[in-house]
Amino acid sequence: MNSGVLQALESSFGGDQLSASRLCGDGPELPLVTPNSREGILEALSVARRGGWSIVVTGLGSKLGWTRTARRADFLLSTRRHAGVVAYEPGDGTLTARAGTTLAELASHVASGGHGLTPDVPRPERATLGGVIGAAQSGSDRLRYGPLRDHVLGLEFALSDGTLAKCGGRLVKNVTGYDLQRLFCGSHGTLGVILEASLRLFPLPEEECSITAVASDNAQMLQLAGKVLAADARPISFSVARLDPPHAHAQWMFAVRLGGRREVVVAERAILSSIFPGALVQHGSEARSDAGALRDRGFGASDGPMLRVEIRPAQFAFALGVLDEWLRAPGASSEFRPRVWCEPGLGQIDVALLPRADLGDQAVKALAQLRSALAVKGGRVRLFNGPREFVHESHGAAPAGAQLMQSIRDRLDPARVLATGRFPEFP
Amino acid sequence: MALSGTARNELKRLLGPRGVVDSPIGRLAYESDGLALIHQAPEIVLLPRNTAECAGAMSVLASEGVPVVGRGAGTGLSGGATPVEGGALIATARMRDVLELNVVDRYARVQAGVVNVDLTQMCAEHGLFYAPDPSSQQACTIGGNVGENSGGPHCFKYGATTRHVLGLVIVRADGSILDLSEPQYEPQGYDLIGTFVGSEGTLGIATEVTVRLTQKPAAIETLLAVFPSLDGACDATSDLIAARIEPSAIEILDKLTIEAVEASVFRAGYPKDAEAVLLVEAEGSEVEVASTVRDVTRIARARGAIEVRSARSDSERKKLWAGRKGAFGAMGRIAPDLYVADVCVPRTRLKELVRETTRIAKEKGLKLANVFHAGDGNLHPNISYDRRNPDEVERVLTAGREIMALCVAAGGSLTGEHGVGLEKRDEMCLVFNDDDLRAMTLVREAWDPERRLNPGKLLPIRGCREARGAHAPSVGHGR
Numbered sequence: 001m002n003s004g005v006l007q008a009l010e011s012s013f014g015g016d017q018l019s020a021s022r023l024c025g026d027g028p029e030l031p032l033v034t035p036n037s038r039e040g041i042l043e044a045l046s047v048a049r050r051g052g053w054s055i056v057v058t059g060l061g062s063k064l065g066w067t068r069t070a071r072r073a074d075f076l077l078s079t080r081r082h083a084g085v086v087a088y089e090p091g092d093g094t095l096t097a098r099a100g101t102t103l104a105e106l107a108s109h110v111a112s113g114g115h116g117l118t119p120d121v122p123r124p125e126r127a128t129l130g131g132v133i134g135a136a137q138s139g140s141d142r143l144r145y146g147p148l149r150d151h152v153l154g155l156e157f158a159l160s161d162g163t164l165a166k167c168g169g170r171l172v173k174n175v176t177g178y179d180l181q182r183l184f185c186g187s188h189g190t191l192g193v194i195l196e197a198s199l200r201l202f203p204l205p206e207e208e209c210s211i212t213a214v215a216s217d218n219a220q221m222l223q224l225a226g227k228v229l230a231a232d233a234r235p236i237s238f239s240v241a242r243l244d245p246p247h248a249h250a251q252w253m254f255a256v257r258l259g260g261r262r263e264v265v266v267a268e269r270a271i272l273s274s275i276f277p278g279a280l281v282q283h284g285s286e287a288r289s290d291a292g293a294l295r296d297r298g299f300g301a302s303d304g305p306m307l308r309v310e311i312r313p314a315q316f317a318f319a320l321g322v323l324d325e326w327l328r329a330p331g332a333s334s335e336f337r338p339r340v341w342c343e344p345g346l347g348q349i350d351v352a353l354l355p356r357a358d359l360g361d362q363a364v365k366a367l368a369q370l371r372s373a374l375a376v377k378g379g380r381v382r383l384f385n386g387p388r389e390f391v392h393e394s395h396g397a398a399p400a401g402a403q404l405m406q407s408i409r410d411r412l413d414p415a416r417v418l419a420t421g422r423f424p425e426f427p
Numbered sequence: 428m429a430l431s432g433t434a435r436n437e438l439k440r441l442l443g444p445r446g447v448v449d450s451p452i453g454r455l456a457y458e459s460d461g462l463a464l465i466h467q468a469p470e471i472v473l474l475p476r477n478t479a480e481c482a483g484a485m486s487v488l489a490s491e492g493v494p495v496v497g498r499g500a501g502t503g504l505s506g507g508a509t510p511v512e513g514g515a516l517i518a519t520a521r522m523r524d525v526l527e528l529n530v531v532d533r534y535a536r537v538q539a540g541v542v543n544v545d546l547t548q549m550c551a552e553h554g555l556f557y558a559p560d561p562s563s564q565q566a567c568t569i570g571g572n573v574g575e576n577s578g579g580p581h582c583f584k585y586g587a588t589t590r591h592v593l594g595l596v597i598v599r600a601d602g603s604i605l606d607l608s609e610p611q612y613e614p615q616g617y618d619l620i621g622t623f624v625g626s627e628g629t630l631g632i633a634t635e636v637t638v639r640l641t642q643k644p645a646a647i648e649t650l651l652a653v654f655p656s657l658d659g660a661c662d663a664t665s666d667l668i669a670a671r672i673e674p675s676a677i678e679i680l681d682k683l684t685i686e687a688v689e690a691s692v693f694r695a696g697y698p699k700d701a702e703a704v705l706l707v708e709a710e711g712s713e714v715e716v717a718s719t720v721r722d723v724t725r726i727a728r729a730r731g732a733i734e735v736r737s738a739r740s741d742s743e744r745k746k747l748w749a750g751r752k753g754a755f756g757a758m759g760r761i762a763p764d765l766y767v768a769d770v771c772v773p774r775t776r777l778k779e780l781v782r783e784t785t786r787i788a789k790e791k792g793l794k795l796a797n798v799f800h801a802g803d804g805n806l807h808p809n810i811s812y813d814r815r816n817p818d819e820v821e822r823v824l825t826a827g828r829e830i831m832a833l834c835v836a837a838g839g840s841l842t843g844e845h846g847v848g849l850e851k852r853d854e855m856c857l858v859f860n861d862d863d864l865r866a867m868t869l870v871r872e873a874w875d876p877e878r879r880l881n882p883g884k885l886l887p888i889r890g891c892r893e894a895r896g897a898h899a900p901s902v903g904h905g906r
Contacts, residue, residue, distance in 0.1 A: 089773065089775065090669065091665065091668065091669040091773075091774065091775035092668065092773045092774050092775050092804075093668060093671065093774075094773075114671055115671070136613070136614075136618075138613075146586075146590065147612075147613070149618065149621060150586060150589075150590050157866075159866060163862045163865065163866065164862060165862045165863045165865070165866035166859070166863050167863065167866070167867070169840050169858070170773075170838065171771045171772075171773065171804060171838075171839065171840055171843075172774075172803055172804065173578060173582065173587065173771050173800070173803035173804065173805050173843045173844070174771050174840045174842075174843060175575065175576045175578075175587070175625050175842050175843060175844055175845075175846055175847075176840045176841045176842050176847060176851075176855070176858055176859075177847070177855065177858070177859060177863075177864075177867055177885070178622065178625070178626055178867045178870060178871070178885075179576070179589065179621055179622060179624065179625050179626075180622070180866065180867065180870065182589070182618045182621030182622055183617055183618055183621065183622045183870065185618060185621070186613075186614060186617070186618060187617055191617075192866075202671075203671035203673065232645050232712045232713075233712070234711070234712075260715075261715065261718050261719075263714050263717075263718050264711075264712065264714050264715045264718060266714075267712065267713075267714040267715075268712075310612065310613055312532040312610060312612070313532070314531045314532045314533070315532070346612075347612065378609055378610070380615070398616075399615035399616050400605060400606050400607055401605055401607060401616065401617075401619045402616060404605065404619060404873065404874065405616045405617045405619070407873040408617060408870055408873040408874075409617075410873070411869040411870065411872055411873045412866070412869055412870070423616065
């Protein structure tokens with residue numbers, strides 16, 4: 001640990017706001033500062049500027065492995081203690097909270113007024129508001145509500161030079177000024193530190209219901225999934241998991257989550273029951289606990305390595321075919337032990353991989369093959385929580401606009417205080 | 428910097444004779460957008476047919492250092508497309524091709540000049556539609572909608588333009604082309620598309636847009652609730668929001684608007700003796716629609732609706748909407764000119780703020796009509812005036828400023844869908860401070876370092892602190 005960094009932090013922060021952490025499992029230990037106020041966060045930025053140090057911004061650290069490890073990191077700045085609800089407006093369906101508030105706290109706060117919020121992420125007690133926005137994390141409820149970026153109404157943030165700024169507001173409709181909140185969504189702490197955010201809320205379902213069913217093979221799974229998506233129903237989420245090991249007559253398990261006005265859920269349940277005769281149907285608290293269990297097995301549920309395949313929803317069958325063929329090929333099958341999980345309506349296939357310290361050249365090659373096979377129909381693949389050096393490779397070529405992205409970053413953080421090299425999409 | 432003769436010739440060579448308008452009469456047609464109060468003839472008007480032509484023209488303008496303003500159909504109401512003195516205007520009127528319609532993946536790739544309503548008509552046979560539906564949709568273009576992040580009544584359910592843009596081709600200030608046309612469901616790297624939508628022509632010119640197409644709902648029902656007071660209609664809306672009822676549109680029209688509509692070609696059958704009507708649409712499955720309609724009816728009646736009726740046929744439904752969307756046009760009967768404010772307010776305070784805006788207009792001897800997206804809290808106080816009367820013009824502008832200040836102080840904003848443009852540029856300091864605006868300016872300079880694209884729009888020219896020195900302190904600035 002750099003003693004100069006530690007000394008500088010100690011002169012500004014009390015012991016209760018200083019500890020140590022790592023960027024990744026085998027990384028060096030770094031000072032972690034957790035200021036409990038906006039001023040404290042500005043002070044941490046100031047310490048970094050004065051020392052010419054580079055920092056990584058984090059919440060509770062659950063998504064640090066989603067991008068490449070920062071090229072240089074002298075200390076970690078967490079917003080986790082800058083927490084609390086600033087304003088919940090039940091009559092307007094909006095919420096403003098500080099970045100360190102966990103999604104679990106937010107959800108329970110707004111439930112009192114009959115509201116819910118998106119994204120419904122695994123381990124919501126480990127996910128902060130600033131963290132999900134910074135990582136543009138969506139949950140399986142994206143099928144109903146769309147991506148998180150559609151619901152972030154405004155932000156307050158600090159630039160690395162200490163400027164405190166805001167964009168958007170607390171209103172559900174507003175086009176005053178640039179939509180910087182969209183720029184910050186998914187920026188992984190590379191543009192500034194998110195301090196506060198406002199969200200649009202949704203009605204909590206009056207009734208909930210979960211439907212669990214199986215399919216014997218890929219063909220039947222795809223056929224049934226198509227029926228669900230074409231049905232006159234609007235599930236909150238719809239996932240399909242490959243059973244591992246497969247059962248005699250079942251390779252896939254469906255989980256459909258319904259929720260909303262009582263009579264609507266009753267009608268939708270009838271429609272889905274006709275698609276899945278003999279399905280297991282749960283209601284109320286049982287359905288909610290089913291949904292929770294489902295969510296906690298999904299994307300982001302663990303810190304282990306994951307692949308996410310993304311494709312236009314109508315090309316889902318193509319992507320699954322490509323993935324299956326790839327998983328059977330010698331290069332991949334020797335390197336990956338997958339657990340496959342799909343969201344057909346979102347065009348997503350998640351593959352949880354066996355945790356391992358490194359991935360060989362063969363794995364790098366195998367992943368490149370998968371990427372080019374998917375690209376034929378506009379699909380792509382990303383690796384999360386992978387071995388350090390590998391995450392960069394896994395994201396493929398720089399996207400269109402990479403230079404512009406770099407230029408935006410250079411303007412907002414000219415001294416390169418924030419997470420240099422963390423963003424994998426450009427140098 | 429004035430445009431050189433060589434550059435003019437080069438532009439004519441690139442765009443052909445029909446692609447360049449530089450006669451004094453020809454240029455006059457482009458001197459303002461829907462905000463007719465402000466006009467300025469452009470130095471030259473360019474009408475490229477595609478991205479390559481637009482990029483070529485932009486390179487020439489870049490080498491000459493000439494400011495550039497983009498324009499769709501010119502229906503904008505905030506002066507976003509008002510030309511700049513000595514500057515070029517690039518209009519998308521000749522970019523009207525549909526490049527790809529993909530009904531399987533549900534998206535369309537179109538040139539920026541495609542008219543909003545044409546997109547919906549084009550995909551109707553496939554059971555799809557394009558959701559954002561500004562009232563000007565018969566004329567406004569998709570490119571213009573991208574620039575302004577346009578809304579419309581059904582944005583209550585479907586969200587504004589930004590939620591429906593999956594890809595863009597952008598010609599940047601230096602003439603380079605940024606091709607983000609491949610439909611994106613999750614941005615790779617920073618969300619450049621999300622940053623661009625609603626940037627009012629200050630970051631680049633969109634030449635192609637990939638839009639999401641939405642599946643038509645199984646059932647639609649349109650309700651008209653008739654109120655003996657505007658307060659009742661506002662209260663019913665606040666109650667609907669508080670009760671978390673989710674129709675697809677909640678609109679209010681007041682008595683003056685109803686009279687204007689009923690006296691026009693948009694006659695919709697709104698009751699002329701009503702003080703206000705609430706126009707509500709419910710979409711979804713049959714069961715969902717029936718259940719929403721039941722709740723809306725109950726809440727409207729509880730707030731004093733004297734009648735709640737449902738459109739009996741598709742043609743009646745269309746008529747009710749034609750009346751709503753034609754309201755601005757119909758106002759032409761009340762006075763020669765119309766000033767349309769576009770403030771947003773928390774939906775808990777609709778009644779109070781609608782009352783206050785009416786009071787402001789009354790105090791100034793002005794006639795104010797209300798027709799607005801109540802469900803989104805997006806007020807449109809419409810003030811009738813005659814631009815030939817300078818005193819009246821001054822009173823209208825003062826009233827507009829007071830309405831904005833009032834709404835911002837109540838936790839609202841300057842604009843919900845029409846954009847900041849030239850009209851509300853200086854009022855940006857009511858909502859944001861110099862630091863907020865600096866962050867926006869930094870992003871702008873990353874895209875357009877010389878600030879040559881649509882200069883003088885959206886972002887105040889003078890700092891707020893400096894500007895405020897001359898005026899009373901601003902309101903609603905608390906953090």
